[in-house]
Amino acid sequence: MPTTAIMVDSLIKSYGNFRAVDGVSFEVKEGEVFGFLGPNGAGKTTTILSILGIVVPDSGRIEVLGYDMAVEPLKAKEKLGYLPESATIYGELTAWKNLEFFASFYKIPHLEMERRITELLKRVGLWEARHRKAKTFSKGMRQRLLLAQALVNDPELLIFDEPTSGLDPEGAILVKEIIREYRREGKTVFFSSHVLSEVEELSDRVGIIVRGKLRAVGKLDEVKRKFMEMEGYVIKVETDGPIPELKLPGVVSIERPSENSAVVVARSDIRAELSRYLCSKGLAVVSLTMEEPSLEDVFLKTVYGGE
Numbered sequence: 001m002p003t004t005a006i007m008v009d010s011l012i013k014s015y016g017n018f019r020a021v022d023g024v025s026f027e028v029k030e031g032e033v034f035g036f037l038g039p040n041g042a043g044k045t046t047t048i049l050s051i052l053g054i055v056v057p058d059s060g061r062i063e064v065l066g067y068d069m070a071v072e073p074l075k076a077k078e079k080l081g082y083l084p085e086s087a088t089i090y091g092e093l094t095a096w097k098n099l100e101f102f103a104s105f106y107k108i109p110h111l112e113m114e115r116r117i118t119e120l121l122k123r124v125g126l127w128e129a130r131h132r133k134a135k136t137f138s139k140g141m142r143q144r145l146l147l148a149q150a151l152v153n154d155p156e157l158l159i160f161d162e163p164t165s166g167l168d169p170e171g172a173i174l175v176k177e178i179i180r181e182y183r184r185e186g187k188t189v190f191f192s193s194h195v196l197s198e199v200e201e202l203s204d205r206v207g208i209i210v211r212g213k214l215r216a217v218g219k220l221d222e223v224k225r226k227f228m229e230m231e232g233y234v235i236k237v238e239t240d241g242p243i244p245e246l247k248l249p250g251v252v253s254i255e256r257p258s259e260n261s262a263v264v265v266a267r268s269d270i271r272a273e274l275s276r277y278l279c280s281k282g283l284a285v286v287s288l289t290m291e292e293p294s295l296e297d298v299f300l301k302t303v304y305g306g307e
């Protein structure tokens with residue numbers, strides 16, 4: 001059974017009078033990819049920095065890989081890799097030396113460290129540039145170096161803050177590949193993003209944060225189902241003849257694009273009842289489909305339609 005990689009319980013963090021994170025609770029299970037979605041300024045980075053023990057929460061409890069971050073943060077940090085949204089690298093040091101410096105914080109035997117740095121520089125496409133000073137690097141190259149840095153201790157848990165922002169398309173593909181690779185190896189990935197498509201593409205579960213509050217959390221299909229329960233199930237039906245009045249329990253609204261078709265919004269999935277009713281009226285159902293909301297529908301409604 002999967003155990004918990006990250007546990008956040010009732011996290012609150014304010015800057016002055018402004019509450020950036022307001023009672024956020026969720027769990028990330030070992031071996032899953034968790035996408036933390038929210039618009040700019042929603043509190044994603046503050047939550048991540050609290051998880052990492054870099055920001056001290058006003059209240060709440062955080063456990064990472066079984067360690068209480070208020071008590072044993074270093075034990076957890078040894079086993080995690082963090083890719084910040086933006087960070088400085090040492091411009092006067094080469095790519096190789098930057099990684100060597102970072103690796104020196106961990107107890108990695110020298111030969112193993114050299115092997116790992118070689119592998120990582122090749123993996124992120126910086127092998128040819130390994131002896132160049134980092135100050136000569138483009139933004140994309142710097143991000144790749146930061147990515148290698150996050151992986152230098154062969155972490156069990158990856159925490160990525162907006163990992164594809166600032167990256168060229170190839171770099172973004174590389175990040176996604178690495179996330180998938182880690183998942184295949186049974187490791188855990190927590191990443192924040194405001195890019196819906198990448199969250200939808202990569203995540204086993206998602207959390208949506210808006211103005212410091214977690215509005216939805218769960219598997220993508222669970223989040224979508226909850227959304228349908230709140231907003232209504234959209235069912236499209238087409239028959240071989242004019243559709244009569246639809247008096248069925250649970251129907252909220254009906255639109256009629258044509259005589260033979262209807263778009264029904266209902267409180268539950270009434271496809272079977274609808275089909276039986278139409279048959280009882282002597283009509284043949286030509287097509288009957290239920291519209292799945294996209295993550296974008298859920299997100300936009302959560303961000304702009306919430307209280």
Ligand SMILES: Nc1ncnc2c1ncn2[C@@H]1O[C@H](COP(=O)(O)OP(=O)(O)OP(=O)(O)O)[C@@H](O)[C@H]1O
Pocket residue numbers: 015020038039040041042043044045046047
């Ligand atoms: N050190 C700080 N002092 C004051 N306010 C801050 C500080 N850090 C963040 N904030 C504010 O807290 C809110 C949440 O910021 P946070 O960086 O956590 O959001 P985010 O979801 O990561 O957004 P972004 O993607 O834009 O970084 C924002 O309104 C931000 O302006």
